[in-house]
Amino acid sequence: xxxxxxxxxxxxxxxxxxxxxxxxxxxxxxxxxxxxxxxxxxxxxxxxxxxxxxxxxxxxxxxxxxxxxxxxxxxxxxxxxxxxxxxxxxxxxxxxxxxxxxxxxxxxxxxxxxxxxxxxxxxxxxxxxxxxxxxxxxxxxxxxxxxxxxxxxxxxxxxxxxxxxxxxxxxxxxxxxxx
Amino acid sequence: xxxxxxxxxxxxxxxxxxxxxxxxxxxxxxxxxxxxxxxxxxxxxxxxxxxxxxxxxxxxxxxxxxxxxxxxxxxxxxxxxxxxxxxxxxxxxxxxxxxxxxxxxxxxxxxxxxxxxxxxxxxxxxxxxxxxxxxxxxxxxxxxxxxxxxxxxxxxxxxxxxxxxxxxxxxxxxxxxxxxxxxxxxxxxxxxxxxxxxxxxxxxxxxxxxxxxxxxxxxxxxxxxxxxxxxxxxxxxxxxxxxxxxxxxxxxxxxxxxxxxxxxxxxxxxxxxxxxxxxxxxxxxxxxxxxxxxxxxxxxxxxxxxxxxxxxxxxxxxxxxxxxxxxxxxxxxxxxxxxxxxxxxxxxxxxxxxxxxxxxxxxxxxxxxxxxxxxxxxxxxxxxxxxxxxxxxxxxxxxxxxxxxxxxxxxxxxxxxxxxxxxxxxxxxxxxxxxxxxxxxxxxxxxxxxxxxxxxx
Numbered sequence: 128x129x130x131x132x133x134x135x136x137x138x139x140x141x142x143x144x145x146x147x148x149x150x151x152x153x154x155x156x157x158x159x160x161x162x163x164x165x166x167x168x169x170x171x172x173x174x175x176x177x178x179x180x181x182x183x184x185x186x187x188x189x190x191x192x193x194x195x196x197x198x199x200x201x202x203x204x205x206x207x208x209x210x211x212x213x214x215x216x217x218x219x220x221x222x223x224x225x226x227x228x229x230x231x232x233x234x235x236x237x238x239x240x241x242x243x244x245x246x247x248x249x250x251x252x253x254x255x256x257x258x259x260x261x262x263x264x265x266x267x268x269x270x271x272x273x274x275x276x277x278x279x280x281x282x283x284x285x286x287x288x289x290x291x292x293x294x295x296x297x298x299x300x301x302x303x304x305x306x
Numbered sequence: 307x308x309x310x311x312x313x314x315x316x317x318x319x320x321x322x323x324x325x326x327x328x329x330x331x332x333x334x335x336x337x338x339x340x341x342x343x344x345x346x347x348x349x350x351x352x353x354x355x356x357x358x359x360x361x362x363x364x365x366x367x368x369x370x371x372x373x374x375x376x377x378x379x380x381x382x383x384x385x386x387x388x389x390x391x392x393x394x395x396x397x398x399x400x401x402x403x404x405x406x407x408x409x410x411x412x413x414x415x416x417x418x419x420x421x422x423x424x425x426x427x428x429x430x431x432x433x434x435x436x437x438x439x440x441x442x443x444x445x446x447x448x449x450x451x452x453x454x455x456x457x458x459x460x461x462x463x464x465x466x467x468x469x470x471x472x473x474x475x476x477x478x479x480x481x482x483x484x485x486x487x488x489x490x491x492x493x494x495x496x497x498x499x500x501x502x503x504x505x506x507x508x509x510x511x512x513x514x515x516x517x518x519x520x521x522x523x524x525x526x527x528x529x530x531x532x533x534x535x536x537x538x539x540x541x542x543x544x545x546x547x548x549x550x551x552x553x554x555x556x557x558x559x560x561x562x563x564x565x566x567x568x569x570x571x572x573x574x575x576x577x578x579x580x581x582x583x584x585x586x587x588x589x590x591x592x593x594x595x596x597x598x599x600x601x602x603x604x605x606x607x608x609x610x611x612x613x614x615x616x617x618x619x620x621x622x623x624x625x626x627x628x629x630x631x632x633x634x635x636x637x638x639x640x641x642x643x644x645x646x647x648x649x650x651x652x653x654x655x656x657x658x659x660x661x662x663x664x665x666x667x668x669x670x671x672x673x674x675x676x677x678x679x680x681x682x683x684x685x686x687x688x689x690x691x692x693x694x695x696x697x698x699x700x701x702x703x704x705x706x707x708x709x710x711x712x713x714x715x716x717x718x719x720x721x722x723x724x725x726x727x728x729x730x731x732x733x734x735x736x737x738x739x740x741x742x743x744x745x746x747x748x749x750x751x752x753x754x755x756x757x758x759x760x761x762x763x
Contacts, residue, residue: 158351158352158355161352161434162352162355162356162359164434165352165356165431165432165433165434165442166356166359166431166432168432169429169431169432175432194316194319194320195315195316195319198319198320198323199323202323202327206344206348207348207351207352208434209344209434210344210345210347210348210349211348211349211352211433211434211442211476212433212434212435212438212440213433213435213438213440213468213469213476213478214435214438215330215331215334215335215340216330216331216334216340216341216344216345217327217328217330217331217334218331219434220327220330221324221327221328221331224320224323224324224327225320225324228316228320232316264437267328267331267335268331268335270437270483271483272437273437
């Protein structure tokens with residue numbers, strides 16, 4: 128086992144640090160992400176493919192570490208997203224619950240401050256999110272949504288690229304809030 | 307059990323949460339009911355912020371945009387160009403203002419003229435969902451908006467309200483894949499169901515392949531769905547082709563051009579008439595309807611324009627024979643002398659010896675403006691000087707028409723000279739300078755004259 132892999136598998140400093148976000152950030156940040164998703168694409172349609180609520184969920188799960196808060200956080204954001212659609216409530220909720228849970232579980236094993244790991248995790252969870260949403264929508268709602276793996280991979284890369292500066296920004300925001 | 311719960315605490319919570327949400331979905335799907343509490347909370351939390359952002363954007367973005375435009379101009383140009391740039395900016399600003407005012411005026415005018423009771427609303431945000439096409443508007447249940455209300459613009463229908471919250475409403479656009487509405491075509495009144503496709507065009511489904519729908523034809527709401535009042539424009543047909551069972555008609559929605567910004571929510575819909583073709587499709591000009599010929603054709607034959615068959619022609623011949631021999635059909639006891647049927651012309655047009663020639667005995671001659679001939683006075687579809695159509699070989703039965711004097715009554719004097727010359731050529735076989743032209747056996751209602759009429763002029 129190399130030094131690098133040991134560092135990757137070591138415990139995240141995010142977990143041990145006093146990384147409690149204030150309550151206002153727990154509410155404002157996800158709402159801002161959802162607001163971004165429903166408002167900004169009206170003027171910049173390309174940004175509709177930016178899954179900011181998902182990235183916020185992943186960031187929270189990676190920084191909090193505990194699976195239970197992360198899954199509830201994902202559920203909360205997912206239900207808000209469901210509420211702003213005309214579909215039955217729960218599809219986004221389930222998907223983001225799973226994302227939160229698995230992201231928090233993964234954060235125990237990897238050094239999530241490593242940019243490469245962050246990039247890969249963001250990319251993976253975007254693909255997981257889109258694929259699982261497609262499965263659930265077809266299975267539970269019988270909706271015929273198209274799923275283009277190539278396009279999803281491309282947008283996954285885009286979201287992962289956005290995730291790096293976003294996570295850094297949120298870390299700084301959290302640090303400023305704690306200080 | 308305690309060991310299991312403590313050992314797999316995280317997994318247990320995850321399963322409980324997932325199962326809970328699955329039950330929530332199952333409840334909604336099975337009962338077709340919503341969970342209004344969650345939705346109202348979420349929408350009430352998000353839409354006021356959206357409204358605020360929209361107001362701020364409206365009043366600031368234009369200035370910011372102007373600022374950045376000005377920066378480039380200021381760096382490159384002298385004073386004159388700067389002034390020019392400022393004038394352009396001012397012009398653009400005024401144009402935008404004018405455009406906004408025009409849009410608002412059109413909306414207001416439509417609102418005034420429409421019999422339906424409506425309320426104006428502004429689109430303030432899009433909905434989430436991978437495949438859904440929904441938007442939020444800034445009018446909610448406090449403004450009287452309810453689920454199921456139609457959303458329109460003066461150009462056409464936009465969608466329908468699927469959820470009404472206190473401060474906003476969720477509108478499903480007509481391009482949403484789950485949208486459907488009853489529509490009817492303007493010309494042939496073909497009924498169908500408009501379905502969203504998730505992109506710019508909508509499909510009109512359930513129209514039989516036998517129905518005729520033209521490209522560019524307008525579709526209107528039929529009122530069958532009890533949501534959209536009858537008579538609102540939907541869009542024009544972009545493509546129409548036969549499918550396996552039903553026609554595949556794609557319509558470009560007229561109300562979605564450029565993306566709706568200001569819309570009207572129909573609070574109380576009133577059905578209205580579907581307008582005429584001329585008003586609804588101004589880009590298609592149509593000719594006036596042909597004038598009806600009131601003069602009866604000889605022998606009681608069907609008038610031009612009516613359906614004319616061989617049986618009709620035969621009936622006319624027999625009727626003419628009865629008139630010539632002063633015999634009334636259906637009168638007289640059995641055994642009375644019938645008319646001499648040996649003196650009637652054959653069905654192929656050979657006239658009886660004592661019967662007036664069809665061309666001569668006509669009671670109505672085709673006028674220059676109305677070249678449609680009567681059955682017996684059928685003008686030949688012969689080529690006239692200058693005509694480009696090749697002459698056809700004469701038909702056997704009509705190849706040898708008996709030369710008859712050209713009547714000199716007043717009616718023939720009205721004919722154009724070219725037509726008279728054509729008659730002369732036909733009736734005078736001793737002038738074989740040009741090939742003998744025989745009128746083809748064309749029904750009177752659709753003679754060759756429409757094609758050749760311009761040539762006869």
